[in-house]
Amino acid sequence: MKRIKSITEKISRVLESINRYILIFSLAILVVAVVMQVLLRVVFRTSFVPLSDIISYSFPITTFTGAALLFKKADGHIAITFLTDMLNGKIGKILHYICEFFTYVVLIYILLWGVQFAFNGQFQFSPALNIKLIYVFSVVPLFALSGLVFKLEKLLVK
Numbered sequence: 001m002k003r004i005k006s007i008t009e010k011i012s013r014v015l016e017s018i019n020r021y022i023l024i025f026s027l028a029i030l031v032v033a034v035v036m037q038v039l040l041r042v043v044f045r046t047s048f049v050p051l052s053d054i055i056s057y058s059f060p061i062t063t064f065t066g067a068a069l070l071f072k073k074a075d076g077h078i079a080i081t082f083l084t085d086m087l088n089g090k091i092g093k094i095l096h097y098i099c100e101f102f103t104y105v106v107l108i109y110i111l112l113w114g115v116q117f118a119f120n121g122q123f124q125f126s127p128a129l130n131i132k133l134i135y136v137f138s139v140v141p142l143f144a145l146s147g148l149v150f151k152l153e154k155l156l157v158k
Contacts, residue, residue, distance in 0.1 A: 005156045012153045015146045016072055022139070023065040030058040050128040057126070057136045064139045068146035100151075107147045114140035 033054040041047055087095055118141055121133035 001156075005153075008149065008153045008156055012072070012149050015142075015149055016069065019065045019068050019142070019146055022142075023062060023069065026058045026061040026065065029054060030062055033058065053126045053128040061136065061139045064143040068143045068150070071147040071150040104148065104151065107144050107151070111141050111144035111148065114144050117141075 033051050037047060037051045037055065040051075083095070114137075118134055118137040121135075121137040124133040125131065126133060126136075
């Protein structure tokens with residue numbers, strides 16, 4: 001069990017680093033692209049089409065990597081807990097475990113679907129930048145894999 005915990009922690013650290021770098025890079029690109037697009041439209045009354053692609057792709061990358069990192073944080077995700085807060089004792093714990101189970105199920109589904117989704121982007125190209133969309137779509141399975149590993153790490157700690 002200690003070996004599994006150790007391996008999970010190592011994988012978790014690597015995934016956390018990957019997600020952090022992707023998040024920092026994509027957020028910086030997003031901010032710069034939006035500012036440039038606004039300046040071009042306001043000052044020069046024109047737009048630069050590749051910036052629209054950059055904004056369209058950096059936003060979901062930022063969203064998915066940020067969401068993955070929230071799974072790493074103790075209680076970083078948003079939760080509606082009014083029902084579980086009202087239920088104390090055994091029923092509250094059972095409901096909590098049911099919610100955790102469904103979180104794993106959804107992450108596994110997103111991982112499986114995301115791999116297929118990303119590979120479908122292998123033959124698609126962005127209109128303005130002409131880059132393969134697999135690079136953009138691969139953030140979906142990365143999010144799901146990271147979320148699963150981060151949740152598994154928390155489970156092994158308990």
